[in-house]
Amino acid sequence: MAEIFVLAEHRQGQLRDITFEMLTKARELAEKTNAELTTVLLGKNVKESAKNLTEYAKKVIVVEDEKLGSFNSDAYLKVLSTLIKEHKPALTIIGHTSYGVELAPRLAAAIGIPLATDCIDVAFEGDALAVTRQMYGGKVNAKAILRKSESYMVTLRQAAFQAQKPTAPMNGQILEVPSPLTEEITTKRFIEYVLPPPGGVDITAAEVLVGIGRGIKDQANLPLVEELAKSLGGVLACSRPIVDKGWLPSDRQVGTSGKTVKPKLYVALGISGAFQHVLGMKNSDLIIAVNKDPKAPIFSFSDYGVVEDLFKVVPPLKNKINELKSQKA
Amino acid sequence: MDVIVCVKQVPETAEAELKIDASGKKIEKTGLVFDINEWDDYALEEAVRIKEKFGGTVTAITVGPEDSDSTLRKCLARGADKAIRLTDPKFEGSDAFATAKILHSVIKTMHFDLILTGAQAGDDGSAVVGPVLAELLGVPHAAMVKKIELGEGKAVVNRELEGGLEERLEVKLPALFAVQTGINEPRYVSIMGIRKAMQKEIKVMRLSDTGLNESEVGESGSWLKIEKLYVPPVEKQAEFLQGSPDEIATKIVEILKSRGLI
Ligand SMILES: Cc1cc2nc3c(=O)[nH]c(=O)nc-3n(C[C@H](O)[C@H](O)[C@H](O)COP(=O)(O)OP(=O)(O)OC[C@H]3O[C@@H](n4cnc5c(N)ncnc54)[C@H](O)[C@@H]3O)c2cc1C
Numbered sequence A: 001m002a003e004i005f006v007l008a009e010h011r012q013g014q015l016r017d018i019t020f021e022m023l024t025k026a027r028e029l030a031e032k033t034n035a036e037l038t039t040v041l042l043g044k045n046v047k048e049s050a051k052n053l054t055e056y057a058k059k060v061i062v063v064e065d066e067k068l069g070s071f072n073s074d075a076y077l078k079v080l081s082t083l084i085k086e087h088k089p090a091l092t093i094i095g096h097t098s099y100g101v102e103l104a105p106r107l108a109a110a111i112g113i114p115l116a117t118d119c120i121d122v123a124f125e126g127d128a129l130a131v132t133r134q135m136y137g138g139k140v141n142a143k144a145i146l147r148k149s150e151s152y153m154v155t156l157r158q159a160a161f162q163a164q165k166p167t168a169p170m171n172g173q174i175l176e177v178p179s180p181l182t183e184e185i186t187t188k189r190f191i192e193y194v195l196p197p198p199g200g201v202d203i204t205a206a207e208v209l210v211g212i213g214r215g216i217k218d219q220a221n222l223p224l225v226e227e228l229a230k231s232l233g234g235v236l237a238c239s240r241p242i243v244d245k246g247w248l249p250s251d252r253q254v255g256t257s258g259k260t261v262k263p264k265l266y267v268a269l270g271i272s273g274a275f276q277h278v279l280g281m282k283n284s285d286l287i288i289a290v291n292k293d294p295k296a297p298i299f300s301f302s303d304y305g306v307v308e309d310l311f312k313v314v315p316p317l318k319n320k321i322n323e324l325k326s327q328k329a
Numbered sequence B: 001m002d003v004i005v006c007v008k009q010v011p012e013t014a015e016a017e018l019k020i021d022a023s024g025k026k027i028e029k030t031g032l033v034f035d036i037n038e039w040d041d042y043a044l045e046e047a048v049r050i051k052e053k054f055g056g057t058v059t060a061i062t063v064g065p066e067d068s069d070s071t072l073r074k075c076l077a078r079g080a081d082k083a084i085r086l087t088d089p090k091f092e093g094s095d096a097f098a099t100a101k102i103l104h105s106v107i108k109t110m111h112f113d114l115i116l117t118g119a120q121a122g123d124d125g126s127a128v129v130g131p132v133l134a135e136l137l138g139v140p141h142a143a144m145v146k147k148i149e150l151g152e153g154k155a156v157v158n159r160e161l162e163g164g165l166e167e168r169l170e171v172k173l174p175a176l177f178a179v180q181t182g183i184n185e186p187r188y189v190s191i192m193g194i195r196k197a198m199q200k201e202i203k204v205m206r207l208s209d210t211g212l213n214e215s216e217v218g219e220s221g222s223w224l225k226i227e228k229l230y231v232p233p234v235e236k237q238a239e240f241l242q243g244s245p246d247e248i249a250t251k252i253v254e255i256l257k258s259r260g261l262i
């Protein structure tokens, strides 16, 4: 019977959300194609996680090794290529995360199987594999077919699939496999984790956030939006380019590589709505977006949209709010 | 330090209206403004800074059509010493995997201590070329790199994980690093730089110069074949507020009031 591999992603003893998202999608694929669902867990002292995973897969392949104590893509590559060559899974699923993007392309090239990255959907069409991925910052979707192969690999976008528990635990069987890592990995060595610097403002605690993006154009325009945030009793947050330019500190960044926020109000000004940003704010109670471009993806995640130059909307908005507040006072 | 930087010219699409062309597999390119891929801009800056600190050379290399010269000129103006453009009708339709093979065919003949790529290209967003190129060359790599400290025969790099967390790794040189935005602040190009760059030569190479055969490049040498492009279905369409900026502001205030937010 055909097999589908899911690489369990974990960090500091914790299985990460993406693992359960991948397992959910993989379960659907396995049911449709009558394949066996196997999850692969590499690490050191991972018994607890392995047990947890038995609820989600028919088989849990566990490889324990000192050298797998922290993520090292070269170590992972050696172990996984051994397992994939041996089991020949029809499909191997890896997360499109920082770990996954370092590992998957090199692994696929090393084994010689085709890979599609950052997929938001995957389906077998006969023995062909079709994927859906986004291009041009989420403005266009592409359906693509992978080159014919007996074994395929994909990386799945974070939060593209909602993690669900199987209706009944799958009572998977744990299969402990001896580590094929005979030698030290000398190419690459993990040193330590570096925590983000402690921030002055905790945007995750704010009830109102005014999020600014590249549409703000110039650092000199920051006071304007700062004032709007103040009128609303909120604080400024931002997309990544604003932090990259050094206009706001990194603790203000919303998104996959920043913070996840859920304020009562999120006002997005000049933000296009790339998924890495959207993942960090889409669960806000009320989202109002201002963007010049009517096709900006942000509008698909907002309650209210304003297609206009933010510099025309922000000043009257700020004034009206201040007026109202002074009337009340 | 001899550094090779892989750069791609991509259309500026954040503010542009995109149209899918008649084939249904590509976007209409006319009317779009092209520039260096955002991530590669940071990679190039990092390479130039390394050269300024340690000496050596910077070579910018691209697989792309003739008009990619404007991106290569920008690299030269910023401080790259050499530029190579790989252009051939047979390269068309190459995905990230085929592109990595084309880059490999040339880079394997060159001396380098370091290769820098962007973390991803803004158009296809594959994040594939760097790590595959490293595999083909048999050198170590790190992806999502936010900081590079070079030492004797090795580098210590910070890799970006999720949620603001990073990890520090020691990597043996020569190596390939795929850099993430924010690693530095790319400099502006001086008029002098642009003038000087106009005099530098861009080396052009074709399929016949790569030692690859036709089937290894283009669509036949790719992992992925695009079947169709389409506008993403909308999950939750915003209600658009119409009117003059003043009227819009009033409407927003009403919404906020009704929700008890002001
Ligand atoms: C691994 C990885 C992690 C990432 N993590 C994050 C993250 O955590 N957070 C994040 O935000 N991004 C992240 N990104 C970057 C992300 O992919 C996008 O590049 C980024 O979110 C774009 O920011 P933006 O919307 O501000 O800029 P752009 O995409 O350039 O959009 C600018 C928008 O402003 C509009 N605009 C311009 N002028 C005006 C005006 N006068 N009035 C109104 N609108 C205007 C334009 O129409 C456009 O839609 C990450 C990327 C990668 C690869």
Ligand SMILES: Nc1ncnc2c1ncn2[C@@H]1O[C@H](COP(=O)(O)O)[C@@H](O)[C@H]1O
Pocket: B006, B007, B008, B037, B039, B040, B043, B061, B062, B063, B064, B096, B099, B103, B116, B117, B118, B119, B120, B121, B122, B124, B125, B126, B127, B128, B129, B130
């Ligand atoms: N056509 C190309 N020519 C040169 N370098 C490229 C090309 N395509 C991609 N790259 C490099 O590979 C990185 C990742 O691209 P991708 O894998 O397409 O997302 C880019 O940031 C570039 O550094």
